[in-house]
Amino acid sequence: MYFFLQAEYYATLDDDPANLDAALIFAVEAVERLPGVPGVLHLAAQIIADRYEREPDQERRQLLDAERYIRQAIALSEGQYARYHATHARIATLRGAFAAARASIARAIEDEDSTGPEYALRVGDYQLIRARIHFAQEGERLAARQEAAVQELRQVRGQVLEVMGLLAAVIAFITTAANIAAGQPAQPAAGLLTLAGGVALLVFWGFHVLLVGASDGGSARRRLVPAIVGVILVSAGFVMTGGGPTSAGAALHQSAGQGGQ
Numbered sequence: 001m002y003f004f005l006q007a008e009y010y011a012t013l014d015d016d017p018a019n020l021d022a023a024l025i026f027a028v029e030a031v032e033r034l035p036g037v038p039g040v041l042h043l044a045a046q047i048i049a050d051r052y053e054r055e056p057d058q059e060r061r062q063l064l065d066a067e068r069y070i071r072q073a074i075a076l077s078e079g080q081y082a083r084y085h086a087t088h089a090r091i092a093t094l095r096g097a098f099a100a101a102r103a104s105i106a107r108a109i110e111d112e113d114s115t116g117p118e119y120a121l122r123v124g125d126y127q128l129i130r131a132r133i134h135f136a137q138e139g140e141r142l143a144a145r146q147e148a149a150v151q152e153l154r155q156v157r158g159q160v161l162e163v164m165g166l167l168a169a170v171i172a173f174i175t176t177a178a179n180i181a182a183g184q185p186a187q188p189a190a191g192l193l194t195l196a197g198g199v200a201l202l203v204f205w206g207f208h209v210l211l212v213g214a215s216d217g218g219s220a221r222r223r224l225v226p227a228i229v230g231v232i233l234v235s236a237g238f239v240m241t242g243g244g245p246t247s248a249g250a251a252l253h254q255s256a257g258q259g260g261q
Contacts (some may be wrong), residue, residue, distance in 0.1 A: 003030035004040050011047050017055065023047050031069065041073035042084055049090045056094075066091045082111040086126050089133065098137045105130045169204040173197055188241050195237025201230035 003026045010023035027044035034040045048066035052058060070088045077084060085108035092101035109126045112119060176196045205226040 001030075001034075003027075003033060004037075004043065007043055007047065011043070011050070015054065017051075020047060020051050020054070024051065035072075036076065038073040038077040038081070038084070041069040041076070042081075042087060045070040045073065045091060046087050049087060049094065052094045053090070060095075063091060063095050067095065079107075079111075082108040082113075082122070082126075085111065086129055089129050093129075093133050093136050096136075096140065098133055101133045102130070105133065165204045169200050173200045176200070191237050191240025193237075194233050194240055198230045198233025198235075198237055201226055201233060205230060 007023045007026035007030055010019045010026065013019040024044070024047050027040075027047050030040045031044050045066040048062050048069075052063060067088075070084060070091060074081075074084045074088065079085070085104045089101045089104035089108065092098070092104060105126055109123060109130075112122055112126070116122075173196065176193075
């Protein structure tokens with residue numbers, strides 16, 4: 001009983017985390033020495049719940065231990081103590097099992113002895129636990145909705161950037177085509193247009209990859225298609241302008257000269 005009394009003593013002190021840590025150490029030792037005493041098991045579970053409510057970012061394995069302790073306490077006491085069900089509701093809330101938490105706190109309110117001197121205080125505590133269950137569940141739903149909204153905004157941003165890139169590519173291609181087609185024979189002009197289209201496609205494909213990126217493997221494979229098409233257009237443009245980069249460069253130089261005149 002020494003360890004149980006020490007755990008109870010440290011648990012009743014102020015909110016200093018060191019006190020709860022010490023209470024937990026003594027409580028776990030008490031459970032190891034008196035594993036068949038419901039009160040000992042309940043105290044350990046209650047201390048773990050207090051620590052998690054004050055500092056949520058802790059190892060979740062202890063919550064599983066607390067769940068096991070309180071279930072053993074309820075089983076050993078044959079479910080006769082309403083406080084045990086209330087503690088189970090707190091632990092279930094911390095674990096995100098809100099349906100089990102609501103069932104346990106309802107059982108605690110129902111089983112509490114209405115003739116006891118502390119009935120009003122205990123039922124008030126139970127109602128506070130019920131409110132915390134509702135608050136925690138709504139907070140989890142809000143976080144899920146917020147995450148979905150962030151993902152949707154990211155998708156919209158990617159789509160806007162894609163449309164902007166497409167429009168910029170179309171404008172650039174139209175401007176280049178107007179300069180190339182002026183005063184050029186049909187075959188060189190067609191080759192230069194094909195070459196310019198391939199280059200524009202490759203440039204804005206790179207823009208898309210840098211700013212938008214790929215979120216999954218399937219979209220990554222699909223986004224390689226513009227690069228492949230761009231390479232094919234560039235190669236075809238070289239062939240149509242006379243078979244190589246020199247001819248294409250001469251045709252572009254001639255087009256630029258005509259544009260300057």
